[in-house]
Amino acid sequence: NWKQASFFYDSAALRKPLRGIEVLPSDPTQSLELNPLFLIPGHVQPVRMTFHSGSDLIQDGTVELTCSEGLQVIAPDEDPSSDNWRDSCTFDLPQCGPEGSVVMTTSVKSRLFKTIEQKLGLREAGGHNATIQTMQARVFTSYHHKSYQDVSVKEGIPAMQATLEAMVTTLDKPAFTVDECYASPYGEDKVLITVCLHCNTPIPFSIKEWHIDLPKLVPADDIDVNMGLFQHAIAEGEQLKLSFNFSQSKDTGPRGDEEEQPTLHVVLQDEYGKTFNQYMELDLDDLYDQMSKKDDYAGMNGVVVDLTCSSLEGLVGGPVTLKYCVEASNLRRKTSSDTDGNKDLRLRYKVLPVDCDWVVSGKVTGVLDCSSKRTHNLDFIGIPIRPGVLTRFPALSIHYETSEDESTIVDVQSRYPDAFKSLSYVNHMALACPAEG
Template sequence: EQFFTTFGVDDSALDELSFTQRSSDGLESTNHSRIDPELEDMERLVASHLADLLEFARNLYLHLGDVELPHGAKNPIRLLSTTTPKDIVASDEWQPWQPATSGPSTPVSPKGSTNLDDAVATENGGFGGTDYDADQGTTTTGQESSERLVEGAFESAEIYESKYLELSRAISMYFRNCGKPRLASRLQAEIAEILIRNGDYAEATGILLPISNVCGINRWDRCHFWRLFRLACCQRKTGKVASYLNTLTQCFGPHLTPDVAPVKVSEMLHADFEAVVSVPKVSGYRLGIASFVETELDVAPTSGGKSSMLLNFVRKKFLKSLCKVGEEITLDLKVASYLPKTVNLNALQIVVVALSTFEDKFTSKLPVTEEDASEVLNLESPVTVEPGINTFKFRWMPLATGMFMLSTVQLQLQEATFHYDSVLIRRPLMGIEVQPSKPTQSLELNPLFLIPGQLQQVRVTFHPGKDIVEEGVLELYCSDGLEVIPPGEDPDDGNWTQSCEYALPTCKAGEPVVIITSAKSSQVLSIEDKLGLRSDESQQQEEMSNRYGEASVQTLQAKLSTRYRHELDTNPAATSTTDTYMTTVLEAMVTTLDKPALTVDSCDILEFGDNNVLVQVGLHCNTPVPFSIKEWHPKMQGVKVERGGDMNEHLFEHAISEGEQLTFGFHCTYTDTTGGLVDSDDEAATLLVVLQDEFGKTFNQVLPLNLDSIYDRMRKDDEPAAVVAELACSKMEGLVGAPVTLTFTVDASRLAKPKNYTQYDEIILLYELCCDETSWITGGKVQGVHVWSKRDSSLRLEFVGIPVDAGVLKNFPKLSIKFKSIHGSSNSEHSLPPIAVHMKNPPESFKSLSFVNQMALACSSD
C-alpha cells in the first residue's frame, strides 16, 4: 500500500499532459492539429516511464494477490496461465455454428454500405480496426488516486480481478502511447481472456479486434493464430455474422500451416466458415481479398505477343497481350486454397472491364462491379477447389476492339462472393489489347477496262465476306476527261460529275451488294491546250500520236469506307458500340485502255492498172478480254470500193483477243479530180469497226487510215514545186563597203517535171538574186541558168554582197528560181507552175560597222 502511495500519479500532473493516441498499426491520432516534436518526444518519454512504473506495480499487485486474498481463494489471474480456458475444454461448448441460435440478429451494415469492413465496425460498436481505448473503466484516465486502487482490492477474488483489469488497461494505454504496441497487445490479450472467462464476449471482442494482427505483422504465427482463434470464439457467441466471417477468412493462410494451426482447430473453423457463408445475410456485402485463397492470373501467348506500359493513375505496371478480334484467348487462373478441406464454388469468374471504365472507377474510388464489365468470364458450376494449387482455364473470344483490363477475380462460395481486385494485389496489372481483325471484304469494278470515247455501264460489287457491315460510304473519283453518273440516277438526266458519294446499306455476311452506274470518257486536254499555249508543231505531233492510237490513260477510282463487326458478333448491343466498330478502306480502280480497242498498225496501198489500188489495213487488238467483230464500214473520200471489192467476209463475228492481228483488204479506184476536196479533217479516210462484248453491248471504233500517198498523187499537180536553199555568209560582221561572200546551196531533189513538159524535154531552171539596195549591193553572176536532172539535183551559187548601211542588218539577199519555157512548144512561163524556195536555217543578222577614221595622202596632179 505504501508503494502505491509513494509512486502514485498526481491528478494535476496528468491534466497537464496531452498524450498522443496511437493505434496498434502505428498510425497516430491527436486532438492537436499540429504537434510540437519536442513536446511529442516528452510525452512519449513520460508515457514510457509511467508504463514502466505501472508495470512494476502490476507485477507487485499480482504477487500481493497470491498472499493477500482470503483463505482458500486462489489468485484468478494466476489461473489464466495455469489452466486451459473452459470455453474450449468442454465438449459441449464448440457446436456447429447456427445462425438461429447464435445471438441477436441485428442489422450489421451502415445505411447505404455493402462493405464488410463497415459492417464489422458497426457490429462491434465502432471498434473496427482501432485500439480498444482504456477509458472504458474509471481507472484508465489516471484521474483517481492510487489509494483508491488498492482500497478493498483483496476482500474477494472478484474485486481483486476488477482492480487488476483497471490497472492493466491503464498500462496498455501508456504502452501504446510510448510506441510499444506488442507489450500493450500482450496485456490486452490477458484482459480479453479474463472477460471471456466472465462471459463478456462483446467487450472481449472489442479488445481482441485491434490486436489480432499485431503478431501477424511481426510474423509470430502461433501467437497470431491463437489470438484469431480466441477472437473467433468470442464472435461465434455474439451472433454477429459480418464480424465472424471477417475473422474466419483470416484463420487460413499460407503462413498458418498445420505446424502452426492444429488440424482439428482448422477443421472446426472451416465448419463454421461454411456455415457462415451459407447465411443469406452475407450476400449483401462486397467481400474483398481473403487470405484463405490466393489467385494468380496469366494470359497464354497470343498472335500479337505482349508489351508493357505504366499506368500513371495507379502507378503500376500494365502488362498487356495483343490479339485480334475473333481470336480465342486462354486465361490461366491459379487458385491456391489454404482451407483444410475441399470446397465447391458456386461461381468462379473473371471480370473484364474497359481500361477507360477502370480508370474512371479508380479515380472515383469506387469498386468495379459486374454492371461495369465488358465481359464476365465464367466456369461451369460447381467449381471444385482442392486444398493446394488449382489451375483453371478460361477462354474468351473478344468481338470488339479496345483496351481491356482483367480487373477482378470473383469467387462465389454459397452466399458469399469474394472479390480479388487486381489493383490491390502486388503484381502487374493484366490486360488485353484487342486490335481489328483482318477484313474479309472485297471491292470489285466491272468491266475490267473502259474503252476511250465510249459510254459504258459500270458495276461496283461489294463482297462483305464473313464480316457484318453496319455502314459504309462509297466514293467515286474520275480523272480528267472521265465522268460518272451518281448511282441510281438516269444517264439521260445529264447529271455527270467527276466525283460522287453513295451511302452503303447494312450488309449481312456473305450477301454481296451491286451498285450500278455509268461512265463516259472524252478527249483529255493538256494545260497548254486549256490556256491556248500549244504551238502548231506540238499540236500536230499530238494529233499524229493520237492518230496512231497513243491515247492518254484515264482512271475511275472507287473508295469504300466501312464500319463492320466480326461474323460471330451476333449481339452488337452487348459487345460493340459505334466507337468499337472496326473500320477498313477498300479501293478499286478501272482504267481506260492506253490505246483504243483496235489500232492501225499499217495501211498499205498497192497500185495496179489505171487508177486501181488495193488498200490493206492491218489492225492490232488491245483489249484484255475477247470481242467479236459485228460489222465494218470504210470511208475514203475520192476512193471508191469496187463492187465485190470487200474481201473481209470471213471476219464477220470473228472473236479477237489481246495481241491478235487483223488484216482488212479493199479493192478501190480513185480519180484525180478530187484532190482539192481532201484537205478537211472531217473528211479524212476512216474505217468504222463495230465490236460486240460478251454481254451483247456494241462499241464503235473509228480508225483513221493513212491514204496520203493517194491524196498526194491527186494534189501534186495543183501544188507548187519547191526547193530548199541554205544561205551561208563568209563572215557575220564587217565594215560598211567591205565585200562579203554569200553562198546559196540549193537542194532540188524533190522537184518534179511539170505536167506541161514532155518526157523528152529537159528541165531548165532560171535563178535570180534579189536584194534591198538600202542594205546590200550584190555582185557576181546574179542571174543564170541551170539544167536540172535527177542525178544533178543540187546547185551551188556564190555571190558578193557589200553592206551599204551601218548597224545590224537582218535582211539578206533572196534567191528566186523558176522553170524556163521551152522554145518551140506551147508552154509559156505563165502556164508553168511556180517554184517555192524554202530557206533552211537562214542567218539571223549581219553586224555592219561604220568607219571611225580614215587616212589619205594628198598629192598634186603634177
C-alpha cells in the same frame, strides 16, 4: 488498357488466378471489286462494283467515287441519258450480313481532253498515246465481328471502321490503232487499200462491223473480201489486216483543207457483247497527191513518164534493166507555121544519170515520133555504183525535135520506184594465172 479497350478481372467471381488476356485483333475481311478491268477512252461504259462483307457484320457504309480529268460518273440510281454527270458522287451502302454481297452498277463517261503539254504544243494531241484517266472507288464501313450477330442488344457496342479502295483506268491507247495503211494501184483507175489494225486491249475483242469512207474513191465491186474476219477474236498484240477494192471517181481534183479525211469506222465487241464505235483516220496522202498530180497533168501540155526496174535489189556494178514508159497523149504543139499540134510531132529524148548514183548505157538518146503513136517504151541499162538505198534514178529530158522548137523543153511528170537496194560485194571469185615472160 489496350487500344481503347479495358479489361477487368473480378477475383470474387473468378477464384482461379488469371495469368493473362490474349487479344485477337478483328481485322476487316471485306473486299471490293470493280469490273471491267479497264475503260475504253472516249466511250460511256457501265462499271460494276461488287462489295463482299466476308465474315463481318456491316451496319452501314458510304461509297465515294472520284474521277480524274476527262472522266465523269453518275450514281447507280440515275439515268445515264440524263445530264447528271459529275466528277464525283457519294451514295449509301446498305446493311449486309456475314458472307453477303452487294452489287452496284454505275456508268462512267470518258472524253478526250488536252493536257498541259498538248496545250503548249510539246506533244501532239492526235497521237496514239492517250492520257490515262482514273476512277477511284472508296468504301467506308462501320462493322462488327461476326460473333456479334447473335447479340440482341448492340446499342452500347461501338462499331469498328474500315476503308476499302479500288480503281479502274482507261487504256493508254485506243482499243485498236492503225499500224500500217497503204494503197496499191492496179489497172487503169483501180486501187487496193490495205489497212493493218493492232489490238491494244488486255482481253480479246472482235470486230462486228466496219465501214471505210474514202473521198473521191468509190467501191470497185460489191464483194467484201473481209467477210471471213467478222467475229474473229483478236488478242492483245495481234494484228488484223483488211483490204478494200476501190476505183477513182470521175469527180476528182485537189483536196481542200476542210475536206473529209479518209476514215475507217469499226464496231468492236467484247466478250460480254458490249459494243464500241471507233473511228480511225487513214494516212493516204501519197495516194491523193498522186491522183491530184495525175489530174493536173491530164489537162497540161506535157508528157507523163513511168520508170520501172527489172529488180529492186542488186549488187554494186551489176546491170539492171530500166524502162521508161512515155505517155504523150496530152501533148500538143502549135506554132506559127503549123496550126495542127498533132502533125509531124517529134520529140528528142536523153537519159541523164543523177548525182553519180548510176551510170547508164544502151540507147540513152533518140527521137520519138508522136504524130500517130503517143505511147513509147524506152529500154536501157542502169548500173548502180555505190552501196546503200538509192532513192534517186536516172532522169529523162525531152525537147521538141524540130529546129523551130529545138530549144523548148517539154514538161515531164516522172514517177519513180520508192527505192533501189544496192548491195556491196561480200566476196569475189577470180582466177589467177602466170604471166608469160
